Amino acid sequence: MTKEEKGMLNGEYGPGIQRSMELLVKLGEAFGAERMVMAQSAHIHCAVSLDLLSELTESATQCRVTTTTHANADPNVLDPIGCKRIGIPESYDLYEFIHGGPWSKVVDIFKRLGYLLTNTCIPFYVGNLPKMGDVISWSGSSGVVTANSMFSASGSRDSVPANVATSVTGRVPSIGLTIKENRYAQVLVELDRLDLENFTNADYGALGYYIGGKTGSKNVVINGLPKTLTLEQFRYIASPMPVSGATSICHVVGVTPEARTLDEALGGGKPEEVITVGRDQIKEAVDKLTTAHSNEVDLVKFGCPHCSIIELRNIASLLRGKKVHSNVRLLVATGKQVYTLAEVMGYVDIIKKAGGVFTDCCLGSQDPFNTIGPKLGVKIAATNSARSAHYSARTSGGKIKLLYGSMKQCIDSAITGKWMTT
Amino acid sequence: MKLKGHKINGGRVEGEAIVCNDAFSFLGDFDPTTGNCLIKSPELEGKSMIDKILVCPTGKGSSRGPLNTYRAMKLKKSPKAIVCIEAEPVLAAAAMVANMPMVDRLDKNPLEVIKTGDWVKVDGDDGIVEVIHSGNQSPFHQ
Incomplete structure (x- = not known):
């Protein structure tokens, strides 16, 4: 650890940063991290509890990395009249018991720390866009798989307390997808005569849903998608993958920055498994949904x-x-x-x-x-x-x-x- | 019986085991307000996990799981420790924020040698789990 990181752990930067660093160090030790790495971005779930948030950020004045907040505060904010008309209760507080205190106090801490109150699951559309190689700690599995796969940022399956800890320390233990060797694809997906020109976003969603269900937590590479694939279309492929499976990275050959070729996605090796997706598999996913x-x-x-x-x-x-x-x-x-x-x-x-x-x-x-x-x-x-x-x-x-x-x-x-x- | 494993989170506690054969998530599989298990199986649904030693293969699911163990700890409804085959970062953080000792990668499969109701000592500091079988459930006394 650097002098600064040791200082954080010793409490020189206040009790919140100390507690946060302790958590990150414990996680690092548990999963064999050799060091801490600098993070560039955090994204925090709004359901974080007030007491835990206070504990991890006590006396911290500002977050050290660009930090945005996730969806799930109050559904009525954008359109209170419309929400009332369709039956969403006015005093909707999904997380009252988890917060352990009023949402307004959570917001006060978010603002003090400079968390951007975006309240959305698409941080990359609203000012939190990581570039290739940036280390991120994000809530929201669909954002994480998108950031890893479309921007070649490094985000691992992380917990909300770790997201908060990273936002105030600017550090992530070097585990999981922060390590290059852990990013290579293990399962190769080949496409068989799919009519991609007429594919709707729902078809792309069915493709992702099918692949996630077959690959679990394995790293995936899809071969055969057009280089013109849009971020939008990819979001539809990626977002169901961590729910039918537990995907963190899905390379798209020729689209993912670190997967210019299939060989690059596989790290020069051979896939453990090859899956072929044709019209029958897309239909299978649609039928399941x-x-x-x-x-x-x-x-x-x-x-x-x-x-x-x-x-x-x-x-x-x-x-x-x-x-x-x-x-x-x-x-x-x-x-x-x-x-x-x-x-x-x-x-x-x-x-x-x-x-x-x-x-x-x-x-x-x-x-x-x-x-x-x-x-x-x-x-x-x-x-x-x-x-x-x-x-x-x-x-x-x-x-x-x-x-x-x-x-x-x-x-x-x-x-x-x-x-x-x- | 002593099992040697790997430290995920330190501390020493003992208590009664509750064994779950599938990957566990504290969001969905656990109610922090009651401390009860929500897994839909006859052996587990509605069973109290308060002060128990959770034995499971690994973690799964939402990044919010640790918020539930933290809440449960504040309400004194939390399990005492976690023993699993292979930890992952969300389940590990769930143990860490609630000060639960946690051990994984044991030299025997904990799902095979620990039964629900067994008395288990967890030494998170040294990564050791000691299983003291309860009379009528012990595989050695049947």
């Missing part, structure tokens, strides 16, 4: 992970001049920075006029409708997000059934109230 046996849609949701500005533009263009069916709730989740831009562009107005409602909460594991939906008579939800579909089916205890398809299919069903298969 589709749990509804009726086509009467109650809820349509976009934004897991949070929508980009391009997605909001597409939703607005499909909804322009239309009305959401009176039996259907349409929920759109995004970060408030993206929302502000969509407001400037007029997309918010179009979507709201059509009957859509905005939120910046999570529509994955913490989708409020997973708990309140069944009480409000929401039985069937439609989405283009495999991650959201997976979580809804489970966290509602099977009470919400899912329909899975493209954004166009979802919007059509929001307008007509009926799901049409293509």
